[in-house]
Amino acid sequence: MNSFSDRQKEVIDVSIKIIAKKGIQQLTIKNISKSLGISEPAIYRHFESKIDILLAILSNFKEMTKDSIERLQLINLSAIQKIESLFMNHFKNFTKNPELASVIFSEEIFQNDIRLSTQVLEIMKYNQEAMLGLIEKAQRNNDIKTNIPREQLSLIIIGGLRIIITKWRLSNYSFDLEKEGTDLWKAIHKLIAP
Amino acid sequence: MNSFSDRQKEVIDVSIKIIAKKGIQQLTIKNISKSLGISEPAIYRHFESKIDILLAILSNFKEMTKDSIERLQLINLSAIQKIESLFMNHFKNFTKNPELASVIFSEEIFQNDIRLSTQVLEIMKYNQEAMLGLIEKAQRNNDIKTNIPREQLSLIIIGGLRIIITKWRLSNYSFDLEKEGTDLWKAIHKLIAP
Amino acid sequence: MNSFSDRQKEVIDVSIKIIAKKGIQQLTIKNISKSLGISEPAIYRHFESKIDILLAILSNFKEMTKDSIERLQLINLSAIQKIESLFMNHFKNFTKNPELASVIFSEEIFQNDIRLSTQVLEIMKYNQEAMLGLIEKAQRNNDIKTNIPREQLSLIIIGGLRIIITKWRLSNYSFDLEKEGTDLWKAIHKLIAP
Amino acid sequence: MNSFSDRQKEVIDVSIKIIAKKGIQQLTIKNISKSLGISEPAIYRHFESKIDILLAILSNFKEMTKDSIERLQLINLSAIQKIESLFMNHFKNFTKNPELASVIFSEEIFQNDIRLSTQVLEIMKYNQEAMLGLIEKAQRNNDIKTNIPREQLSLIIIGGLRIIITKWRLSNYSFDLEKEGTDLWKAIHKLIAP
DNA sequence: AATGAATGAGATTTCATTCAT
DNA sequence: TATGAATGAAATCTCATTCAT
Numbered sequence: 001m002n003s004f005s006d007r008q009k010e011v012i013d014v015s016i017k018i019i020a021k022k023g024i025q026q027l028t029i030k031n032i033s034k035s036l037g038i039s040e041p042a043i044y045r046h047f048e049s050k051i052d053i054l055l056a057i058l059s060n061f062k063e064m065t066k067d068s069i070e071r072l073q074l075i076n077l078s079a080i081q082k083i084e085s086l087f088m089n090h091f092k093n094f095t096k097n098p099e100l101a102s103v104i105f106s107e108e109i110f111q112n113d114i115r116l117s118t119q120v121l122e123i124m125k126y127n128q129e130a131m132l133g134l135i136e137k138a139q140r141n142n143d144i145k146t147n148i149p150r151e152q153l154s155l156i157i158i159g160g161l162r163i164i165i166t167k168w169r170l171s172n173y174s175f176d177l178e179k180e181g182t183d184l185w186k187a188i189h190k191l192i193a194p
Numbered sequence: 195m196n197s198f199s200d201r202q203k204e205v206i207d208v209s210i211k212i213i214a215k216k217g218i219q220q221l222t223i224k225n226i227s228k229s230l231g232i233s234e235p236a237i238y239r240h241f242e243s244k245i246d247i248l249l250a251i252l253s254n255f256k257e258m259t260k261d262s263i264e265r266l267q268l269i270n271l272s273a274i275q276k277i278e279s280l281f282m283n284h285f286k287n288f289t290k291n292p293e294l295a296s297v298i299f300s301e302e303i304f305q306n307d308i309r310l311s312t313q314v315l316e317i318m319k320y321n322q323e324a325m326l327g328l329i330e331k332a333q334r335n336n337d338i339k340t341n342i343p344r345e346q347l348s349l350i351i352i353g354g355l356r357i358i359i360t361k362w363r364l365s366n367y368s369f370d371l372e373k374e375g376t377d378l379w380k381a382i383h384k385l386i387a388p
Numbered sequence: 389m390n391s392f393s394d395r396q397k398e399v400i401d402v403s404i405k406i407i408a409k410k411g412i413q414q415l416t417i418k419n420i421s422k423s424l425g426i427s428e429p430a431i432y433r434h435f436e437s438k439i440d441i442l443l444a445i446l447s448n449f450k451e452m453t454k455d456s457i458e459r460l461q462l463i464n465l466s467a468i469q470k471i472e473s474l475f476m477n478h479f480k481n482f483t484k485n486p487e488l489a490s491v492i493f494s495e496e497i498f499q500n501d502i503r504l505s506t507q508v509l510e511i512m513k514y515n516q517e518a519m520l521g522l523i524e525k526a527q528r529n530n531d532i533k534t535n536i537p538r539e540q541l542s543l544i545i546i547g548g549l550r551i552i553i554t555k556w557r558l559s560n561y562s563f564d565l566e567k568e569g570t571d572l573w574k575a576i577h578k579l580i581a582p
Numbered sequence: 583m584n585s586f587s588d589r590q591k592e593v594i595d596v597s598i599k600i601i602a603k604k605g606i607q608q609l610t611i612k613n614i615s616k617s618l619g620i621s622e623p624a625i626y627r628h629f630e631s632k633i634d635i636l637l638a639i640l641s642n643f644k645e646m647t648k649d650s651i652e653r654l655q656l657i658n659l660s661a662i663q664k665i666e667s668l669f670m671n672h673f674k675n676f677t678k679n680p681e682l683a684s685v686i687f688s689e690e691i692f693q694n695d696i697r698l699s700t701q702v703l704e705i706m707k708y709n710q711e712a713m714l715g716l717i718e719k720a721q722r723n724n725d726i727k728t729n730i731p732r733e734q735l736s737l738i739i740i741g742g743l744r745i746i747i748t749k750w751r752l753s754n755y756s757f758d759l760e761k762e763g764t765d766l767w768k769a770i771h772k773l774i775a776p
Numbered sequence: 777a778a779t780g781a782a783t784g785a786g787a788t789t790t791c792a793t794t795c796a797t
Numbered sequence: 798t799a800t801g802a803a804t805g806a807a808a809t810c811t812c813a814t815t816c817a818t
Contacts, residue, residue, distance in 0.1 A: 042804070
């Protein structure tokens with residue numbers, strides 16, 4: 001799809017790490033190039049501008065999001081199981097890749113450019129629509145209460161997902177995200193089950 | 195408690211507005227002074243440094259948070275009613291003061307300085323403890339399911355609160371926050387009611 | 389009219405000198421600030437951008453041009469004498485201020501920005517219209533041949549003026565501009581007299 | 583004489599076009615290579631440095647100038663006819679090749695290097711001497727007034743030539759150069775004829 | 777309390793050029 | 798003959814802050 005060169009992937013990678021560790025304000029061309037051990041102008045062989053680096057990060061997220069949702073659709077699971085899987089996969093992924101957590105839910109970072117914020121909104125929308133679709137199916141299967149509108153159910157599930165990750169991040173990854181995530185899912189599941 | 199001068203309050207005010215409208219990267223001494231119609235050095239009569247402005251913003255939030263929670267405790271309401279009130283008050287306040295929404299839940303903004311992030315964590319903690327206390331009481335009153343640990347209930351309630359405000363902000367305040375907030379509360383209430 | 393501060397005038401001044409001596413490519417903020425003995429950022433207190441410095445130079449030229457033409461109109465001279473005066477004044481001014489010569493007829497310098505080239509064209513137009521008006525009057529007074537269209541006469545006079553200044557400049561100001569200018573005017577006068 | 587390779591000629595060509603369209607400041611190795619559809623280092627296979635490209639442009643002009651003057655000398659025309667031919671040929675050539683006009687009379691472009699400005703001065707000198715020689719002959723043939731020194735006549739002719747081309751270029755080639763050139767020549771001819 | 781002038785540090789970006797392949 | 802990757806130098810401009818007034 002979006003075929004980034006090896007160097008481009010490296011740039012994207014260290015950029016995410018820099019944002020995660022030191023915040024967007026420290027994402028400078030100097031810091032990126034220092035991390036890669038090359039000169040500052042060398043970055044411009046691989047990206048036309050700094051904004052393009054941020055766009056590449058988002059483009060990467062978008063692909064990842066789409067892929068994981070599409071893969072999920074193909075699996076032979078019930079809708080409620082797919083919701084659980086979607087929910088829990090986030091924790092697995094972020095545990096493996098904690099930097100991602102800092103960037104993926106930090107809409108503020110991408111506020112200052114229309115192209116960036118458009119991408120962010122599209123990613124959010126994509127996630128929400130997937131969740132809504134699954135909730136609808138699960139309700140039809142009678143695996144989720146039907147007396148609660150799916151829009152609100154979706155907000156509650158995604159809201160829970162986001163806040164636990166935010167807490168984990170702000171606590172400096174000091175608790176076991178997968179364990180706390182499982183507990184949260186159990187609670188949500190108990191609440192929404194008919 | 196912290197007694198800010200009139201000018202200091204003005205600085206805090208326009209700073210919040212700038213962050214809300216243009217992001218933290220645009221919060222510069224130049225932009226602040228331009229918004230206030232004074233010169234840049236004049237800012238330094240009122241704040242020793244830029245960090246002090248951000249600390250003042252957070253200090254302000256902290257006071258507001260404490261105040262509203264303390265006031266809530268004094269009112270003659272049941273615990274579940276207090277939770278509802280806490281939940282709904284946010285929407286009222288943000289509808290009146292949309293800029294606040296952009297800053298109050300943007301922890302990323304305050305990531306790059308220990309003094310700042312410490313303040314942010316304290317505010318979060320304060321809110322959570324208040325919520326936990328109320329949930330406990332509501333459970334004792336049998337107004338909330340008791341078979342779900344209050345830690346998870348708290349996450350779900352605050353998570354829902356945060357995500358709806360985030361959506362509202364990213365949508366450029368394009369929907370009726372109070373109405374959507376009411377719908378969300380109804381759903382949560384139905385779910386957590388015994 | 390355009391009221392430049394003292395510092396702004398200094399910037400304009402050294403900028404003209406730099407262009408004259410080293411060409412437009414050496415007109416850098418660094419060189420300007422070095423010439424003035426201040427730091428580079430200090431320049432930006434006085435001009436918003438480099439383009440604004442160039443615009444100020446042109447704005448200055450425009451004023452000078454307008455002024456000198458307007459002053460000329462008021463003097464009690466015949467049209468042909470005014471043409472001579474216009475012609476010869478250039479040599480006097482440039483002899484006093486040789487750097488001006490390098491910039492005033494270097495349209496190429498101002499090619500890369502629409503605002504700049506617009507200004508250049510306006511200055512040229514202004515000069516040409518003044519010259520056309522004077523030629524017309526002189527022809528009516530029978531001081532200039534009437535069997536030659538004034539458009540061509542204007543081109544010949546201004547063309548002569550420009551080329552002699554160009555030669556003087558490229559020769560590193562190595563000949564007496566006023567003397568050569570007088571000789572040229574004598575020749576032109578002899579040719580265009582009826 | 584100077585035998586440029588095909589690639590070198592291409593480089594010279596696009597360089598002239600770039601200078602004409604966007605000014606000398608946009609004549610960068612990057613822009614040259616982009617125009618040619620090759621990589622930047624590839625340019626250095628054909629020219630040792632950027633200055634060498636500019637020198638090649640001037641060297642080309644010099645050859646062209648010499649050629650056309652030498653060819654003119656061989657033709658069986660009177661001196662005044664040769665002057666007319668020299669004058670009018672410029673308009674024909676520039677109409678065919680408008681970019682040339684932007685560069686050939688832009689001495690400022692070549693100001694910042696001694697080797698470049700030396701070349702420019704030589705070309706000018708060559709042209710002037712040819713013109714002076716022709717005027718002298720025409721005066722001896724009694725085709726041009728003899729009471730005007732040929733130095734001034736030369737200035738007037740070449741000055742007229744240059745200014746009309748400058749106007750044409752700054753007007754974005756918006757008028758018929760050959761027609762206006764003819765009108766100008768008629769005027770000059772009428773003036774200088776005995 | 778406020779300002780005009782200034783600055784050191786640093787940001788993004790461009791440029792001519794080099795080198796290994 | 799050509800390219801991908803890289804770089805030192807330098808350009809424009811921004812930022813937080815200081816100081817004399």
